[in-house]
Amino acid sequence: MRAFVFPGQGSQKVGMGVELAGASLAAREVFQEVDEALGQNLFAIMSEGPEDQLLLTENAQPAIMAHAIAVLRVLEKEGGIAIGDACDFVAGHSLGEYTALCAAGAFTLADTGRLLKLRGQSMQAAVPVGVGAMAALLGADIAKATALAEAAAQGEVCTVANDNDPTQVVLSGHKAAIERAIAMVKDFGIKRGVLLPVSAPFHCPLMAPAADAMAEALGRTPPRSLSVTLMANVTAAPVTDPAEISRLLVEQVTGRVRWRESALALGTAGVDQFVELGGKVVGPMISRTLADVSITSVASMADIEAFAREL
Structure with a gap:
């Protein structure tokens, strides 16, 4: 097929x-x-x-x-x-x-x-420019990405936007929360977090x-x-x-x-x-x-x- x-x-x-x-x-x-x-x-x-x-x-x-x-x-x-x-x-x-x-x-x-x-x-x-952001998590599965997003949110929006494949998940939400997530990737066994060059935080609330x-x-x-x-x-x-x-x-x-x-x-x-x-x-x-x-x-x-x- x-x-x-x-x-x-x-x-x-x-x-x-x-x-x-x-x-x-x-x-x-x-x-x-x-x-x-x-x-x-x-x-x-x-x-x-x-x-x-x-x-x-x-x-x-x-x-x-x-x-x-x-x-x-x-x-x-x-x-x-x-x-x-x-x-x-x-x-x-x-x-x-x-x-x-x-x-x-x-x-x-x-x-x-x-x-x-x-x-x-x-x-x-x-969303006004600069308020939101997205980040690609490399070497992350959905379980690790979800745990990281929950830890980084701290009252802001930080959620899984794209579950692309077993090694790449994308987070979306408030810019400060996404930046916190990138800083915390090693704590969750994730290889790297990369801020994406996007103009808005797609696929989030x-x-x-x-x-x-x-x-x-x-x-x-x-x-x-x-x-x-x-x-x-x-x-x-x-x-x-x-x-x-x-x-x-x-x-x-x-x-x-x-x-x-x-x-x-x-x-x-x-x-x-x-x-x-x-x-x-x-x-x-x-x-x-x-x-x-x-x-x-x-x-x-x-x-x-x-x-x-x-x-």
Whole structure:
């Protein structure tokens, strides 16, 4: 069995999508449709920068989605592949869950772009710059990370945001609490804590205003039926019901991204082939979680052609 998986924030880089757009009309159409939906020339920022504009959450989220969907559309239109035939599950890391839902037909491309633009803006606005922070814990499992977060909180928010794989967990919360956590890592048998260059503390209770904004937006733009089952971030369980998906997307804003558990659940369901579309970020996390599975990254035209030949 096969799963298509999609990367989250941090996989953006200036120049993304340029090769695809130059080689494929299908890719160019994706970038143009997203630009028109957002009323901005996002593809120019993706292509040429400046980097600080691409790094803005409100630009990075729709850009990463657009790049991954462009890869998928080239596969579908030029490789003659239908997603419902090519995979059994879809999953995405944080914003990548919206990409997965777009791929499975729950949202149109234009609506996905608009939802992610709003999601990025709402997340940025939820907490004043400098109040929150995130840190990656290297050499930490979920038990050690949870204990550290509880000890460092001291009345502030400090919680697990991303359980990525058996060796990497991300904390999110008030900046002072995150800094305390980094200073305490050795006491909990954790190799290292690294402050992440993010503009807001994602996936923690401080994001409640953004969750409210997304609940309102999803009420106006509800998901439709899926052609492929989604493995959801916050439950690490399969879901196909559109109403349940809408609820989980709201919960996802403040909730934990249970990526390690999602990989384990997919493995238990029988998935032994994972294909990351549009990046090479979440695939390596899966390879550190599951043994004896194949991991393929499909991001360039050469990758697309090679993958299409395998199917």
